[in-house]
Amino acid sequence: MDLTQLKSFVTVAAEGHITRASEKLHLSQPTISSHIRALEDELGVTLFARSARGVSLTRSGKLLLEDAQKVLAASLHLRDHARALSGTLDARLQIGTILDAHYLRLGDVISEMRERYKLIQVELQQAISGVGIEMVLSGELDAAFVLGEPRDPALRVLPLERQHYVVVIPRAWEGQIKTWQDLAARPWALTPPKGRINKMAHELLRARSLAPASVVFADQESMLRDLVGSGVGASFLREDLARAAVKGGEMLIWPEGSADTMLSLVYLKARERSPEIRALLRSVEDVWHTESRSAEEPSSG
Known part of the structure; x- marks a missing residue:
């Protein structure tokens, strides 16, 4: 098996439909289907039950989904650790935004980041809070500015301003x-x-x-x-x-x-040690004068 097959498995499980998973992963439906078949053949189990309305996890699929998610998270950690050890940061950060750039102090945040890391690239994408959170959870965004303090064990939350x-x-x-x-x-x-x-x-x-x-x-x-x-x-x-x-x-x-409500920055707990997330957090914390915490910790209001 390879990581692309596992990512297809996890995405199809989340979307409940191969068509939606192919759109999210920017892969063709036959490619996604071949990943699932190859994974099922190698593991010797059926992962999904097919119907006219889409697909749903079998009992085996439900049991293996968490393992697949852990493997993907571990692969991200391995990649990020290796990049941190290299001492360089040539990376692209995709950040979801709300409100306006001036209010979010994005100019100051990006300028400070690029002072420290000359090669870092930043891509901003407008996304309302709920969509931004979903895109961080799916890996489509590295982080997102949102309104509110989401309670999700997979997320870290950096409260910025009420x-x-x-x-x-x-x-x-x-x-x-x-x-x-x-x-x-x-x-x-x-x-x-x-x-x-x-x-x-x-x-x-x-x-x-x-x-x-x-x-x-x-x-x-x-x-x-x-x-x-x-x-x-x-x-x-x-x-x-x-x-x-x-x-x-x-x-x-x-x-x-x-x-x-609270203006917050959210990112994946599994990515908190990645060099680009650390670079973003350091700059945001310096500009906003605040510190991050887990999304599992209780909010202050």
């Missing part, structure tokens, strides 16, 4: 929104369901047995601000953005609704 979010409404609604029921009956502009802003807004409404009447989705806060300013609907914005927009006459803050 964020205060407020409900905002179009200026044209002034005097029309008296109750939560009035607010829920109007349109909303929120991030997609996997975004933390979406979850916070729904949590506030659900606590009052309410839900938004309709939602327009946008994956960036700047777009949410524009949508509220254009009168499309209510939203949930970071307080500093909301107050700037109010000052500019774009919208109003509805005083009855607010919530706090």
Whole structure:
């Protein structure tokens, strides 16, 4: 067996479908299928039960999945340890981002990293919090800035700064929104369901047995601000953005609704000793003046 076969096995198990696994791994479906068949032949067991709806792990597959994940994690550790011993860092970091680059201090973080490691390359990818977390877990991203403090034993979390979010409404609604029921009956502009802003807004409404009447989705806060300013609907914005927009006459803050969350950096626990992750953490910690902890440790709020 080889590592590519194990990676195909783990990815198909996670996705429940060979088509989705092939898209995630950027391999053809016949290639993925051949990896699974070769692995089954070598191990002498059937890993998946096939059906019209996709594939599901057999009992043997479930028992062997954890072993396969451990082998892949160990191979990453071996590679990272060897690269650390070489004394050089010629690597590419793929980082998921939210908010805006200035607020995340990305310019300072990347500049400091490249001062120490001239050959390091950084690729930034916009991803709402839930998607960023999924991409870190799948290995598509090395790390991601997210809102919230995910509880997943496979992750490490670096809390950066507590964020205060407020409900905002179009200026044209002034005097029309008296109750939560009035607010829920109007349109909303929120991030997609996997975004933390979406979850916070729904949590506030659900606590009052309410839900938004309709939602327009946008994956960036700047777009949410524009949508509220254009009168499309209510939203949930970071307080500093909301107050700037109010000052500019774009919208109003509805005083009855607010919530706090944490801006965090997440990365795989299995990668915490890799030289590129260490380089990123050192720079982020220097710029943000903070220290990382395990995602299994309790959050402070």
